[in-house]
Each structure stands twice: as structure tokens, then as C-alpha cells.
Amino acid sequence: MAVNGVHLIVFANEKGGSGKSTSAVHTAIGLAKAGRRVAALDLDGRQKTLARYLENRQDTAKRHLLGLDIPAFDVVSDGSPETFETKLDSLTRDVEFLVIDTPGRDDPLARAAASKADTLVTPINDSFIDLDLIGQVDSETYKVKRPSFYAEMVWDARKARAKADGGTVDWVVLRNRLQHVEARNMRRVGDALAELSKRVGFRVIPGLGERVIYRELFPKGVTLLDLQELGELGISHIAARQELREMISGLALPEATANAA
Template structure:
């Protein structure tokens, strides 16, 4: 069971200073995007983070554990095709997709992708998956995207139907707690768990406030950080066929207000993730 007195779940210990997050020589920082519920923008956000880091000049690898949908893998396939078509280099990680079955292959690919890189970004299936659980234990930063709804919130916590106060953590919070314990036992490291509020509506609503308050309550109990993610914008869905992201502004032509706002969302999200900082600035 979750022990809220343990420093592993103390938000003060989890919101680590960015200067202490240096990857160091030969140290790969593993970022795992994990949520057993689909439809949260998990793969889109994972791709944007990977490309943003590569755009900074970091050495980035990406690993798609969802061999059925393969959204991350297809996104990068489309991006590779675009690079060939336009004849110009774009920031591009090296990437692989797991077969969903082989443990030796998982171990081999994980070792390959964490060699000579600064970051490995892992996208997991929107369902219970043993390889996703194993990846969570390897995470330095574990990102759980969720929409602003109590349907999504129920994955990590339960609320009273009258007061909307948090009554207890849910099974997924317990799962992350176990992953944290296993990681601490293995090498003494702490997993920085980040709940990323994705697809936020641009109109304040009572439901948004209730979800926000519930997240604040639960974060203090089980120890995660809450950061803003990507808004509900058509542009993100339109970018997929070309494999482009909001970082690739030169390929949009004239940018509208929605593009400018989306790029600002990216800046804020990347800053809030507090990842190790490569030398080159983002969105130079």
C-alpha cells in the first residue's frame, strides 16, 4: 500500500532542481509516457517531446511499445518520408517498435536505444501491458497524460460523488508506487512522476476546477507533479500525416494565432518537465 510518509512520494523530493538532472557522460535519461487509458494524447505528446529535445541538439532515441497501433512509430515513419520529400534535415530521433511479445528482444532493444544517447522517450500502450510496467521501472521521468475529466482521473484516484473530495488512490497510483519501490531498491533512484493535463479546454468550467482541486489533493498523497500539456487543437491531428510537430514552424508557411499559441504550450510544457538541459536552446 502507498505510504504517504515516505519521501519517495514527497513532492518536494520529486520536483528536483534542473541543475541536478544532468545526464552526465554516458547517462541516458529515460522518459516514459504511460497511461492505461487511451485517448489522452499520450503518443502525440511523446513525439513532440522527442522532437523538441532533438531540436535542442540532444541525442534522442524513441521506443514504441504499442505494436498494435504503433502511433509513435508511424509518426516517425511519416516524418522520415517528409524529410526525403523536402530534401532538408529535420530533428529526428532514431526509433524502434517492440513486437509486444519477446522479453529478450525488449531487453536487447532497450540496451541498444540507451547507448550513446542523452534521452530515450518511450511510448506505451493505452492498456495493461507487462512491458509498459517494466519500462515504468526504468523511467527517470514518468509522464501520465490525462484529460480534464473524472473518467480519466478515476485511473489514479477515486472521489466522493457529492463533495468531489479524493477518497483513495486507484490501482494505477498503486502500480506506480510499486514501480517506484522497485526502482529505489534496484539502484536507489527516484522516479519523477508527472501528471500532464492534456487537451485542456480553453473555456474555464466548473468540472475543470473540480478536477484541478482533486489532482492537487491526490498529488500531496501519492507524490506527483502536475504540469500543463497540450490543448485541444485541430493542428495536432493535422500534423500526423507529414510527421511534423509544432517545432517545425518553418514548414507551416504563414503561422496563425493557433500555431503561435500551440508553440507557447510546447515551451511551457518542456519547461515544466524540468528535464536535463542540453546546450542548445529550444525554439531558437
């Protein structure tokens, strides 16, 4: 394991709009609600989406006197590698998991986090624009021509991790669904991902659907997993909540051990 015996789950994608921060915060809350000890670290000192989400959650819990699960969290505001290491050490003192959200761009801290990851999660949407991040596709045959720069970055991160402590990085591509993408293109993207996964070594798991509810939850800092407790769970949310649970299950994270109390 990477730091203080804690399993690091790093959400990283160099393109915006992939649902990275939404997936990260829902994973952190899902683990907390399952009774696991989890903390969160936001490496995007400009956007601070994960940190803002959890700050909103604190405000909602205080305002309405709710016992919401709120992981310990922090943000690296100055982009400093030294600050990153300090906060990393602090947040991994008494938890099982640390969820790290990285900037949606090529960033030194994102690369450093990837090299420490136990589970590296790359959310992508069902489109060739997002697929191009990890592999270039022929315009006529839709066959993969070559891995892209991001796949090379992950390869470098895996080598750095193996050299540092002999550990491995489980790379998971989280395939989110866009409602407006036609079925034929979805199949083509799926075929290309299957081919790429064999060439560069990642797992593909189903992610989240494109739902307005995720954007609506942000101001209150609540998640789909909280709606039943809040009395706001409608029929339309049940399928989304099941998607979320399947996503977290697909990460195949370590089970709790007897001494992880």
C-alpha cells in the same frame, strides 16, 4: 540513471485518448531541435503510433529534401521482454534521453518501462473519467476517497526502481485541456489533483490544449515546432507552440553537461 547513463522519459496511461503519443513525439522532437541527443522507443506493437509518426517524418524529409530532426527510433513488435531489453540497450548507446511510448492499456512492458523511468509522464484530460485512473472521487463532495489501481502500479514501479539501483522516479501528471469541459468541473478536477499529488507523490504540469492541428500533423510526421521552417506557422498555431514549449520545460529534464557532447 536507469540504462547506460541515459535519462528515460516514459509516457504511460492505461486509458486511450489522453494525448500520450502526441505528447511523447513532440517531446522527442523538441529535445532534438534543442540540440539534445535523443532516441525513441515504441512499446505498442499493435498501434505503433509513435513509430508511425516518425516513419511519416522520414518520408516527408526524403520527399521534400528537408533537414528535419529525426531521432533514432525502434518498436517492440513482439511484446517480448527480451526484445525490449535488447532494443533498450541498443537505443541508449549514444544519447542523453530515451523517450518511451507505452500501450494505452495495462501491459507488462509498460510496467517494466515505468520501473526503469527517470521521468514518468501520465497525460490525462480535464475530466473525472481520466482522473479516476489515479484516484477515486466522492460523487457529492468531489473529495478524493482513495488512490486508484494506477497509482498503486506507479508505487510498485518506484519501489522496484529503488531496489534495482537506488534511483527515483519523478512522476509527472500532464494535465491536458478539453475545450468542452466547463470551468467549474475544471476547478474540481484541479482541486482533486492537488489533493492526490500530496497523497501519492506526483507533480502536475500544464499539457496541451485540444487542437485539430495535432491530428492534421500526423500524416506528414511534422510537429508544431517545424511549422515556422516549413512556412506554415499561422497566428492560431503560436499559442499551441507556446503550450508545447511550456510542457517540455515543465518536465524539468536535466541540462546538458560538459561531457554530453
